[in-house]
Amino acid sequence: MARSLNFIDALNEALHQEMERDERVFLLGEDIGVSGGVFKATAGLYDKFGEERVMDTPLAEGIIIAAAIGSAMVGLRPIAEIQFTDFVTPAMDQIIQQAAKIRYRSAGGFDCPITVRICCGGGVSGGLYHSQENAAWFVHEPGLKVVMPSTAYDAKGMMLAAIRDPNPVIFFEHKKLYRTAKGDVPEGDYVVPIGPVAVRREGKDMTVLTYGFMTQVALDAAEEMAKQGVDVEVVDVRTLNPLDKDGILASVRKTSKCLIVHEDKRTMGIGAELAAIVAEEAFEDLDGPIVRITGPDIPAIPFSPPLEKFFLVNKEKIVAAMESLAKY
Amino acid sequence: MTTKTGRSVAEMEPEKASQSASQSSELLLGLYRSMLKCRMCDEKARVLFKQSKYGGNFYSAVGQEATEVGAAYTLRDDDWIAPSHRDWISNIIKGAPLKFCYAQLFAKATSPDRGRSSPAHMGYPPLNVITPASSIAGQLNVGTGVALGLKKLGRDTVVVAFFGDGATSIGGFHEALNFAGVHRLPIIYVCQNNLWAESVPLRLQTAVTDLSVKAQAYGFPGVTVDGNDIMAVYDASVRAIARARAGEGPTLIECKTYRWYGHSEIDPAKYRIKEEVEAWKKKEPIGRFEKVLVEQKLLNDQKKAAMAAEITAEIDEAVEFAEKSPYPDASEATDFVWA
Numbered sequence: 001m002a003r004s005l006n007f008i009d010a011l012n013e014a015l016h017q018e019m020e021r022d023e024r025v026f027l028l029g030e031d032i033g034v035s036g037g038v039f040k041a042t043a044g045l046y047d048k049f050g051e052e053r054v055m056d057t058p059l060a061e062g063i064i065i066a067a068a069i070g071s072a073m074v075g076l077r078p079i080a081e082i083q084f085t086d087f088v089t090p091a092m093d094q095i096i097q098q099a100a101k102i103r104y105r106s107a108g109g110f111d112c113p114i115t116v117r118i119c120c121g122g123g124v125s126g127g128l129y130h131s132q133e134n135a136a137w138f139v140h141e142p143g144l145k146v147v148m149p150s151t152a153y154d155a156k157g158m159m160l161a162a163i164r165d166p167n168p169v170i171f172f173e174h175k176k177l178y179r180t181a182k183g184d185v186p187e188g189d190y191v192v193p194i195g196p197v198a199v200r201r202e203g204k205d206m207t208v209l210t211y212g213f214m215t216q217v218a219l220d221a222a223e224e225m226a227k228q229g230v231d232v233e234v235v236d237v238r239t240l241n242p243l244d245k246d247g248i249l250a251s252v253r254k255t256s257k258c259l260i261v262h263e264d265k266r267t268m269g270i271g272a273e274l275a276a277i278v279a280e281e282a283f284e285d286l287d288g289p290i291v292r293i294t295g296p297d298i299p300a301i302p303f304s305p306p307l308e309k310f311f312l313v314n315k316e317k318i319v320a321a322m323e324s325l326a327k328y
Numbered sequence: 329m330t331t332k333t334g335r336s337v338a339e340m341e342p343e344k345a346s347q348s349a350s351q352s353s354e355l356l357l358g359l360y361r362s363m364l365k366c367r368m369c370d371e372k373a374r375v376l377f378k379q380s381k382y383g384g385n386f387y388s389a390v391g392q393e394a395t396e397v398g399a400a401y402t403l404r405d406d407d408w409i410a411p412s413h414r415d416w417i418s419n420i421i422k423g424a425p426l427k428f429c430y431a432q433l434f435a436k437a438t439s440p441d442r443g444r445s446s447p448a449h450m451g452y453p454p455l456n457v458i459t460p461a462s463s464i465a466g467q468l469n470v471g472t473g474v475a476l477g478l479k480k481l482g483r484d485t486v487v488v489a490f491f492g493d494g495a496t497s498i499g500g501f502h503e504a505l506n507f508a509g510v511h512r513l514p515i516i517y518v519c520q521n522n523l524w525a526e527s528v529p530l531r532l533q534t535a536v537t538d539l540s541v542k543a544q545a546y547g548f549p550g551v552t553v554d555g556n557d558i559m560a561v562y563d564a565s566v567r568a569i570a571r572a573r574a575g576e577g578p579t580l581i582e583c584k585t586y587r588w589y590g591h592s593e594i595d596p597a598k599y600r601i602k603e604e605v606e607a608w609k610k611k612e613p614i615g616r617f618e619k620v621l622v623e624q625k626l627l628n629d630q631k632k633a634a635m636a637a638e639i640t641a642e643i644d645e646a647v648e649f650a651e652k653s654p655y656p657d658a659s660e661a662t663d664f665v666w667a
């Protein structure tokens with residue numbers, strides 16, 4: 001039976017069900033226990049599973065990740081929460097030098113099946129330090145899987161996939177989706193595999209490659225274009241590493257046009273890699289330039305409303321780009 | 329006179345090692361043999377490097393054998409070690425076959441990591457020695473995580489984390505020890521304070537005299553021992569390990585010791601003065617312990633020579649294995665990225 005759930009409730013349900021199913025699973029992070037998390041993603045878990053399995057940690061991101069890595073190496077299935085992606089930097093040494101490399105450097109002697117939940121994203125007046133995305137930092141590290149679901153269905157299914165994955169998985173949760181992405185979520189157990197893209201809207205005139213909250217915005221823009229007779233395909237690249245090249249290329253080859261949309265900064269962002277893949281492998285199928293709509297190259301999302309608006313990609317910006325790309 | 333580390337040479341007169349009358353001769357000889365083996369393996373590794381038998385670098389622990397052996401000697405197979413760059417010999421103490429230890433230096437396909445890590449950055453998964461990253465204090469954090477996992481699993485297994493004086497300055501050291509204190513984790517933090525972090529002396533690393541005082545801030549015991557006195561390290565470690573096994577939490581053991589050679593084989597260590605090095609060589613752990621064993625009539629020249637001959641034969645065989653082993657095939661570079 002499916003019922004309509006918020007993204008965050010779907011996530012929460014995944015955590016409940018997997019902790020019940022697998023006693024190796026435990027959670028650790030700041031304020032995730034008694035308070036249930038800043039956004040309540042872990043609500044109810046502390047009461048149900050107790051402080052051994054829902055650990056409120058010291059305020060120290062490095063050891064949160066190290067504690068997860070070490071306990072994964074002895075066979076547990078830890079899920080660490082980084083309260084805001086803006087504060088993942090103190091944990092980068094552990095994520096990049098340890099989690100991403102321990103299997104490689106030990107030639108498979110040690111595995112690191114951890115899930116790191118990271119809350120990210122702007123558009124909520126979070127200012128410089130509660131609005132960043134930073135997914136691009138992690139996709140550069142083979143050994144780390146990186147995902148960012150955009151629907152409630154995927155939130156649950158990909159969370160279950162992440163916990164069961166034998167690799168370290170960085171699981172990005174865009175905070176704007178928590179209570180805006182509502183959709184049918186099965187009550188039972190199901191997995192949305194890490195890897196394949198999801199075509200959210202089929203179309204024949206143009207492909208949009210996007211992910212996370214921007215998927216919703218791109219879908220709105222696509223509806224707008226439909227009124228002008230342009231049929232846009234929206235591809236949700238919900239796994240950012242490893243990329244589903246086949247899925248990406250199949251869509252671009254079909255439509256011959258490629259627009260890339262992401263919220264985070266432009267230079268060397270996720271879009272740069274997507275553009276490179278399309279340019280390298282689908283050049284002859286293209287009828288127009290590969291276009292990127294992204295955040296600007298400024299350090300982070302500023303607080304003041306007009307400044308924040310300047311940073312964020314919105315429907316209007318996407319529609320404008322679609323209109324000019326459609327002319328080719 | 330005062331050395332560059334600010335300690336007076338007079339303070340460092342050679343001493344005899346302490347002796348535990350209660351210990352069996354088997355244990356005492358076992359500790360001695362283990363230190364001797366570490367010394368000989370390490371010296372051999374240095375020679376092989378100088379002969380360009382392998383590339384990269386090597387981080388000798390000669391002079392520090394008592395801290396390594398004293399801390400790790402009683403560990404069980406299922407206990408864990410979180411080593412750093414200077415703790416290649418900790419694999420030997422844990423029981424990793426010598427041939428794999430040299431294959432690791434030679435970066436051969438037969439090494440436990442199939443040629444991935446730099447020489448001396450060695451782990452041995454079958455005996456729970458964590459393959460180290462080079463990042464200072466990285467392992468003591470991962471080791472702390474392992475200790476959390478072991479505690480959650482209800483095991484009486486413990487973790488020994490080795491690191492240097494330099495590692496006590498980095499944030500991860502604080503995060504790890506603080507966390508271990510909160511959760512009373514089964515881990516023993518063994519700081520090998522050899523007074524130098526590459527070329528940086530201890531006085532520029534910390535304002536405290538004894539690094540063990542740091543444990544106080546984390547709510548568990550910290551002890552400072554003469555790291556060149558095998559029985560002092562052994563006794564402190566046995567107590568700390570028992571404490572950890574009993575679920576009573578971590579211990580920080582600061583072992584004051586000294587590395588004879590440069591930071592690595594390519595470091596002439598010009599930043600140290602001769603008098604400091606000479607004074608510490610007189611305090612070196614193996615000779616000191618030897619005196620005790622000779623006095624107790626447990627050891628004589630003949631026995632020592634026989635021991636050394638045995639170890640030499642073992643080393644020769646291991647080196648031959650390493651030399652004859654193939655390099656990994658280039659195509660293996662992409663293995664073990666994903667599980």
Ligand SMILES: Cc1ncc(C[n+]2csc(CCOP(=O)(O)OP(=O)(O)O)c2C)c(N)n1
Nearest residue numbers: 414462463464492493494495522524525526
């Ligand atoms: C985070 C980090 N910074 C710098 C280095 C380079 N480095 C390697 S060993 C070392 C000195 C370590 O000193 P100490 O912790 O006292 O250990 P010792 O070498 O004396 O055994 C430095 C600076 C490193 N490996 N990791």
Ligand SMILES: [Mg+2]
Nearest residue numbers: 492493524525
């Ligand atoms: Mg040092």
